[in-house]
Amino acid sequence: xxxxxxxxxxxxxxxxxxxxxxxxxxxxxxxxxxxxxxxxxxxxxxxxxxxxxxxxxxxxxxxxxxxxxxxxxxxxxxxxxxxxxxxxxxxxxxxxxx
Amino acid sequence: xxxxxxxxxxxxxxxxxxxxxxxxxxxxxxxxxxxxxxxxxxxxxxxxxxxxxxxxxxxxxxxxxxxxxxxxxxxxxxxxxxxxxxxxxxxxxxxxxxxxxxxxxxxxxxxxxxxxxxxxxxxxxxxxxxxxxxxxxxxxxxxxxxxxxxxxxxxxxxxxxxxxxxxxxxxxxxxxxxxxxxxxxxxxxxxxxxxxxxxxxxxxxxxxxxxxxxxxxxxxxxxxxxxxxxxxxxxxxxxxxxxxxxxxxxxxxxxxxxxxxxxxxxxxxxxxxxxxxxxxxxxxxxxxxxxxxxxxxxxxxxxxxxxxxxxxxxxxxxxxxxxxxxxxxxxxxxxxxxxxxxxxxxxxxxxxxxxxxxxxxxxxxxxxxxx
Numbered sequence: 001x002x003x004x005x006x007x008x009x010x011x012x013x014x015x016x017x018x019x020x021x022x023x024x025x026x027x028x029x030x031x032x033x034x035x036x037x038x039x040x041x042x043x044x045x046x047x048x049x050x051x052x053x054x055x056x057x058x059x060x061x062x063x064x065x066x067x068x069x070x071x072x073x074x075x076x077x078x079x080x081x082x083x084x085x086x087x088x089x090x091x092x093x094x095x096x097x098x
Numbered sequence: 099x100x101x102x103x104x105x106x107x108x109x110x111x112x113x114x115x116x117x118x119x120x121x122x123x124x125x126x127x128x129x130x131x132x133x134x135x136x137x138x139x140x141x142x143x144x145x146x147x148x149x150x151x152x153x154x155x156x157x158x159x160x161x162x163x164x165x166x167x168x169x170x171x172x173x174x175x176x177x178x179x180x181x182x183x184x185x186x187x188x189x190x191x192x193x194x195x196x197x198x199x200x201x202x203x204x205x206x207x208x209x210x211x212x213x214x215x216x217x218x219x220x221x222x223x224x225x226x227x228x229x230x231x232x233x234x235x236x237x238x239x240x241x242x243x244x245x246x247x248x249x250x251x252x253x254x255x256x257x258x259x260x261x262x263x264x265x266x267x268x269x270x271x272x273x274x275x276x277x278x279x280x281x282x283x284x285x286x287x288x289x290x291x292x293x294x295x296x297x298x299x300x301x302x303x304x305x306x307x308x309x310x311x312x313x314x315x316x317x318x319x320x321x322x323x324x325x326x327x328x329x330x331x332x333x334x335x336x337x338x339x340x341x342x343x344x345x346x347x348x349x350x351x352x353x354x355x356x357x358x359x360x361x362x363x364x365x366x367x368x369x370x371x372x373x374x375x376x377x378x379x380x381x382x383x384x385x386x387x388x389x390x391x392x393x394x395x396x397x398x399x400x401x402x403x404x405x406x407x408x409x410x411x412x413x414x415x416x417x418x419x420x421x422x423x424x425x426x427x428x429x430x431x432x433x434x435x436x437x438x439x440x441x442x443x444x445x446x447x448x449x450x451x452x453x454x455x456x457x458x459x460x461x462x463x464x465x466x467x468x469x
Contacts, residue, residue, distance in 0.1 A: 009133050009158055013174065043174035047158040051178045059157040093157040 002033055003088040010091065014041040019088060028083045030062055031074040048091060063090040102424045103168065103466040104432055105149065106440055107136035110458035112151055114169040119426055121444040124453045130172065131163065138419055138462040140206050145213035146466050150232060152203040152218070160202050164232050175232035179203070179220055182239035188222065189251040198222045198242065205419060207262035219259035223250060223276040225288060238288035241274060246293060246310045253277035253313050260418055261317050265324045273327065273342065278313035281329070283342050294342030298331060315358045316418040320367035328370050330360040335372055337397050348397025353384045359421035363446060364429040368396040371431060371447060373416040382413035392447050406450035407441065414439070419462035426467055434460025
């Protein structure tokens with residue numbers, strides 16, 4: 001299971017707490033994690049990435065293991081610590097707006 | 099015993115306010131969707147407990163919510179708003195062509211007869227329709243692809259389709275308004291559209307007969323006379339008696355004819371309401387006095403309604419979707435401000451009380467009268 005920490009507005013939308021756990025099919029990648037989140041919590045569809053292009057929304061960032069993974073290709077494998085559940089995958093609303 | 103339910107959208111969530119027909123004591127629930135911008139909520143006339151809400155965020159995009167119990171519980175429905183066909187460009191602020199991009203839903207207009215059918219007005223300007231309770235959305239692309247579309251330019255708030263008016267006597271007829279393109283009418287259920295802006299005069303548009311380019315802020319209709327429309331334009335209050343074929347100015351003695359809201363008394367089709375705002379550079383009431391103006395003659399002759407409203411040091415705005423009327427015998431009028439107040443009048447505007455004082459900035463107010 002992969003631990004995912006959601007930003008407050010998406011917790012409200014999905015009706016969950018700070019952290020959720022998802023099981024991914026195949027390789028653990030950003031795409032697989034978002035696929036699993038959107039499947040488990042349909043209200044989140046389109047809020048982290050564009051429906052059609054699948055591109056990350058500009059003010060959504062992905063962090064793990066103190067690294068900014070936002071600009072990694074979506075099929076890049078996630079760090080081992082995220083895959084084995086030691087560290088969470090962080091979805092963050094970028095600081096923006098003053 | 100009837101009740102009134104107000105659906106209030108704010109910059110940081112939605113609120114639902116209910117009262118009995120005296121409209122003296124209100125129960126307030128919310129914030130629903132705390133932290134999210136709620137541009138608009140509206141209930142179905144065919145099933146008043148079916149509500150739709152437009153929830154959005156600069157970070158997380160557009161979400162559409164639906165309630166089947168009058169706003170007690172909500173379900174996120176479809177939020178995929180895809181422009182039909184090859185997407186072209188409209189004019190950007192600097193005059194350059196700019197690709198059409200979906201930003202958010204400004205306004206939701208449920209069908210008058212079918213709770214599962216609802217229209218959504220979007221930024222960048224487009225009209226969408228769902229026939230399955232909001233699960234899926236299809237663009238009525240005849241509006242956006244009108245030949246004038248490439249010349250449409252955004253107003254200060256964006257190129258937004260903010261007003262949708264359905265004709266209760268003719269299910270084929272729909273009115274829509276776009277800032278800053280103007281007003282449009284369809285007579286074939288939204289398939290084809292034509293501009294209805296003859297008679298509008300807008301500073302900065304040298305051509306007095308310009309087909310588009312007008313910054314219409316809001317249009318209101320009384321259901322008993324669907325040929326008559328009232329418009330608050332960027333500047334000027336206007337009316338048409340022929341479904342938009344020609345418009346005439348009815349600003350009359352208003353202290354300012356700039357403003358956003360306009361609405362019609364439930365039982366008096368010639369009684370209309372506006373909230374004058376000083377100017378497009380000030381966005382607050384003239385003289386720091388919050389005044390609703392009422393005309394009982396369909397325009398031109400206006401009286402200030404001030405009882406219960408702040409008459410000094412008031413510098414709030416009242417946004418385009420933030421006024422509504424109920425349908426009780428003594429018509430109730432409601433409006434919300436960017437200062438977070440929601441004011442109610444149970445006597446057609448003669449006197450006002452604040453239901454709440456300190457909400458986030460109010461974007462929209464819709465009144466429902468429930469039997």
